[in-house]
Amino acid sequence: MSLENILSNAQRGQRELGAEKKVGWDEVTQGVVINAFEYDATNVSRELSEDRKYSDFSSYTATVASWRIIKPIYNRDICIDCQNCWVWCPDTSIISRDKQMLGIDYDHCKGCGVCVEVCPTNPKSLLMFAETADGEECLAGWPVKEKKAKETETE
Amino acid sequence: MAITSVKNLKEFSTANERFEGAHLLCPGCAHSMIVRELMNCSDDNLVIAANTGCLEVSTAVYPYTAWDTSWIHIGFENAATAASGAEAMYKARKRKGTLKNPDAPVKFVAFGGDGSTYDIGFQWLNGAVERGHDFTYICLDNEVYANTGGQRSSSTPIGSSSTTAPAGRVSYGEKQNKKDMMSIMAASGAKYVAQVSPNKWKNMAQVFQKSLATEGPCYINAISACCTEWKFDPKDTIHISDLATDSLVFPLYEIVDGHELNINYRPKNIIPVRDYLGSQGRFKHLFKPQFEHVLNEWQTRVDAQWDYLQRREAARV
Incomplete structure (x- = not known):
């Protein structure tokens, strides 16, 4: 304005x-x-x-992107569309349409990390990275599924 | 299209957002989770009044507003009065036939923090409830005057360290127990009184829908974990709320018509109050050996309250 x-x-x-x-x-x-x-x-x-x-x-026309020091990055491949991140995001920054999670609104995200904490998948489909991190690189180095204690023992 | 079904989260997620981002609440603040959910679980036109507090100063910073609905702020204490005035005007104009859209559903909601609800705005709220206006009052209870730097309010629980009741070598912080606002409002004549927590989103949405549908004054006490004043990491807001409800420090229950008490959430595994207190910086000093008695007092009090609620639910009085 x-x-x-x-x-x-x-x-x-x-x-x-x-x-x-x-x-x-x-x-x-x-x-x-x-x-x-x-x-x-x-x-x-x-x-x-x-x-x-x-x-x-x-x-809606303003931005708080400058508040962030860490940012969430979203991995579509692991997401199960449970919408936990949508309901608990305090900044209306999770974009969901037709019951599908589409991505993160980086204009309004403040990087609190609530979405990562409430994500139920293994490994998590949202993770926090430094604000300067490159999205492609983060997705390439995404952690793999952690094995449960039992599985590790049998190996 | 807008959906108001809250049966499952996928259905609910198709609701259209009416509380915009880029408001200036702290990262991880539970206030905005609660407000967002209220706005998402209803299709009606909402007329919202807000007391001074974190919510008001952060969502309407000129020249921006985060609200996609009618929103009014007057003074520190009088959101309940503003909402009841708007409601009285709406009814009068409806009767006279001077409304543009007389059939459009309109609901009146007032928001207040715990300072403006338990202390400063108590008389105004009590008056509005006593007059029987058709509105919902939602108290965003973070147990401290968070906006002005953490002074104690009458919602601050025993043992909490705040700037006007600091813990030290001798003092364990706040000495007075939290005011039982639920019983006060039920006794004042509120038609529907409920306690909700953002981590139980379904119960919260159902309570919001029920209170908006109820004719008459409704009071909702919403637990709002404050990462700044409770001193925990912003990402743990939901985890702290989980601990609060599962340790029964904040039992989720409702009182209908001033007498019918229903418990809305019974934790499968009740965790010790110690776990809840230990998760926050404001109770850190209680784990020194000389304050052991405060921890024991906490557990006894929470157990007694849970016992009372269960007996009262069974007795239906």
């Missing part, structure tokens, strides 16, 4: 009233109202994020 937009919004209350006009208690302007959408948002609960028209005021 541009600086002019922010400034013009900040002075909206004064503009509506006229700066010199004295107002009574029942004419006081409301506080700041910001609209997250650019259209009538009555039906947003029936629309997917990509179909909505977010305004510049919605934090």
Whole structure:
């Protein structure tokens, strides 16, 4: 959002009233109202994020990627689409469509690592790597299945 | 399309997100898990009011809002009042026929932290419940004033170290026990009172749907593990919540109509309270030999409470 937009919004209350006009208690302007959408948002609960028209005021258009020092990387081959990561992600950063996990929204992920902890597969289909790590390399060096104690004994 | 079925996680995951990312809550904060789930488990138009607290200061930082629904913030203490005012206005306009979409389902929800629920906003909440407005109040209970740097609230449990009740050589931290808000709200006349935890997502979603469907005031105490003030690694939020529910420090139960108590979750393996306390930095000092009696007191108290809840469930009074 541009600086002019922010400034013009900040002075909206004064503009509506006229700066010199004295107002009574029942004419006081409301506080700041910001609209997250650019259209009538009555039906947003029936629309997917990509179909909505977010305004510049919605934090969907912002990013917190700079908070991260570690990032989750997703391995599609091992994932069983259990959606544990989706339900517990605090930052709405797991993208799931039609009961399938599609990937991670790196604009909104803060790298807390909850998704990795709740992942039930063996080995985990999400793992944390350094922010600077290369995705392809991480997937190539993915850990293999850990054997259970019994299996190791018989070998 | 939106789905409100919470029978299994795959069905639930087709819900459309209404709580956007890039809010400024700490990484691993349980607040956003709870709020997201409330917004996802309902298709209705929600009118949400929020008390001052972590949730409010982090999700509506000008010029951004993380909410995809009507959201209002007024003061520290009066989310319950704002929600009940909006509800009264909605009813009046419906009666007069001045609403644009009179048939659209609208639900009123208020959010507060434990400081604004147990202490500062208690009178406002109690008043709104007493007047019988049709709204749901959700307390995001992290047992401390986390937003201002960890001062004690009346939700802080015994032995917890906070900045205004610090542990030291002599003191073991907080001396007073947590206020029993569930019983207070049930006695105040709330139609539906429940305690939920984000790690039991299904129970939480069912409770949210039930409370939104209930006509009259509902109170929900949601346990929100705070990685900053409870002092644990952000990735362990769900693990800590698991320990809390399985050690029965936070039993998940509901009270319907002020008397009918149902236990919603019975852990298969009850773990010692010691395991829960030991997982967090705020209770670290309790494991010194001179504070052994506090640990024993914890276990006795939690056992007694669980026993009371079970007896009360069986007695149906």
